Amino acid sequence: MRNFAQRRPVLAFYLLALLIVCAVMAYSMTMFILRPETAAALGALAQNIMDGSWYINLVTIAVEVGKQPVLSGIFIFAAAPSISALVIASLGGGGGLKRLLSRLHPFGPERSKAEALLLYAALLGIYAAGFAVYDFVAGPGVDPFDRLRAIGGGAVFGAVIGLFLDEGGSLEELGWRGFAGPLLQDRMKSAWLAAVLLGIMHWAWHLPREIPAFLGPFDPGVWVANQTIFLILCIALSICAVYAVNRSGGSLWPAIFIHGGTNVWSKAVGDAAAPTLGLIDLRTLLVVVIALIISVFAGRRLGRANPPLRPA
Structure with missing residues (x-):
C-alpha cells in the first residue's frame, strides 16, 4: 500500500475515497433493509431542517444525527476525500503529510500576502454579489434570506458563518483541492485541464449516493x-x-469558501429563485459564467505561479 501511495498518489487517493463512500452506502442500505423504519430517515432529516427554517449544513445535520445515529454516515461520506488524502499523505504520497497540512495556512508560499488578501476580498465581493442576484431573481415582495437569519445575528452574519458550516466545503476540500489538485497540476501541462479532470472525478465520486x-x-x-x-x-x-x-499561493481556504459559499447560495436562498429557472438552478448558472470568465482571462495556467511549488 505504501509503495502504491507513493508511486500513484492521485489514483490511490481516489480509489480509497470511493471505497469509503461505497462502504458508507453499503452500511446505510443494509441498515435500511434490517430496520425498515430508518428508510425514511434521510427524507425526515431534510424535512425537519426545512420545517425549522434552517438549511442543511454541519450543525443542522449533527442535530438530526443525534436523533437518528444511523445517519452518521453522512459525515463519513462527506469527509471521505479528506480522510483519504490524510491516509495517502501519511504513507508518503503526494509529498507527505506536512505538505498537505501546509495548505491550511491562509497565505500560500507561492504568492505574496498582499495578493492573497486581494483575492479574499474579491471572493467576498463575488459571494455578496451572488446573494444580490438571488434577491433580484426572487423578485419584489419575496425575502430569500430567512434561513440565513435563522442562524442568528442577521442575514449577513448567517452568510459569513455559512462559509464554514457547509459540509461539502469544510469536509471535502482537503482532499480535492488540497491533495489531488496540486498533484494533477504537477503532472499535466495545463492547469485548466487538471481542473476539468478533477471536476469529473468530483462528480463521479458522488455517484454511489445515487x-x-x-x-x-x-x-x-x-x-x-x-x-x-x-x-x-x-x-x-x-x-x-x-x-x-x-492565486492565493496554494492555500486551501479559497476552495473551502467557493465550495461552501456556492452551496450556501443554493441551499439557504435557492428556493426563492428555483421556480424561475427550471432544470438549471441559479447556482450552476452563476458558477459556469464565472468559470468561463476565468478560463478566458487566466488561460491554461489558471493563475498558477511559475515555477510551481514542488514537494519537499
Missing part, C-alpha cells in the same frame, strides 16, 4: 439530465476553486 434512486420510481431521462447539469457544475466549480487556490 444508489437509492434506482430502488424506487426511476426516470432515466430526468436522472441523466440532472447528472449532466451536476457534472457541468462540478467542472465549473473546480475551475473556479483551482484558480483561486493558485
